[in-house]
Amino acid sequence: MAQTFVNKSLFAFAAAAMAFGGFAGTAHAQRDPAYAAARSAGQVGEKMDGYLGVVGTGTPAIQRIVKDINIKRRAVYTQRAAAKKSTIEEYAFTSGCLAIAATVPGEKYQAPDGSWQTRTNAPPMRDSRCAAA
Amino acid sequence: MTCHKLILSTHAAKPLTDRGTRVDGFRSKLAGAALMLGSTMFSGCVTVNAPSEPIVIELNINITAEVVYRLAEDAGNTIEDNADIF
Secondary structure (H helix, E strand, C coil): CHHHHHHHHHHHHHHHHHHHHHHHCCCCCCCCHHHHHHHHCCCEEECCCCCEEECCCCCHHHHHHHHHHHHHHHHHHHHHHHHCCCCHHHHHHHHHHHHHHCCCCCCEEECCCCCEEECCCCCCCCCHHHHHC | CCCCCCCCCCCCCCCCCCCCHHHHHHHHHHHHHHHHHHHHHHHCCCCCCCCCCCHHHHHCCCCCHHHHHHHHHHHHHHHHHCHHHC
16 A cells, blocks of 8 residues: 555656656756855866866865765776776866866866866867867 | 985886886986985985976876877867866
8 A cells, every 4th residue: 555655656756757857858957055055166276187176275065065066977988988988087188177167257177288177168278189079 | 414314205106017117217316316325425315306397297108199189079068068067
């Protein structure tokens, strides 16, 4: 009895999720608010290697966010690198080129000399190999 | 006079594994260590300046622009599909 109820609830939930997913189609999951806030505040930045970095000393909370996201990124890079027959580092670096290009003014990114830069309206300083990305 | 020992490691992300290179790398490291030891005995102090070139570039030295070109489209889709972590 209880089991049936659970099953029915799950089914309803799944149906609702599918309905939402239907029109949400292209709008994928959004950033966690804490992560979004840290990005805007310049507490985290996009590194050249395709991973997120802590800008400055960072708080334990910021460090946890960065670590968590980087674990997830690495999982995605690993999966896609295998599919494209590239190394994880190559795939991550390419993604880094794109992630740096996608930063918006005010956000931090790592310049080719390794320094943290604040994105302005001008194109970001990227590694020369990023030109193709 | 106090001396601070600073060890800088500039290993590439992908170590060379071609035959011989690993051994040669080890030998050159040994030679470097011996040289440092020698100079230490004379001056009594080793001065290590910060590298002028950022080490971060060397991490990705194996990646070519061609590879970036090949992967760019797929990586773009991946970022779009995982917008929550990018």
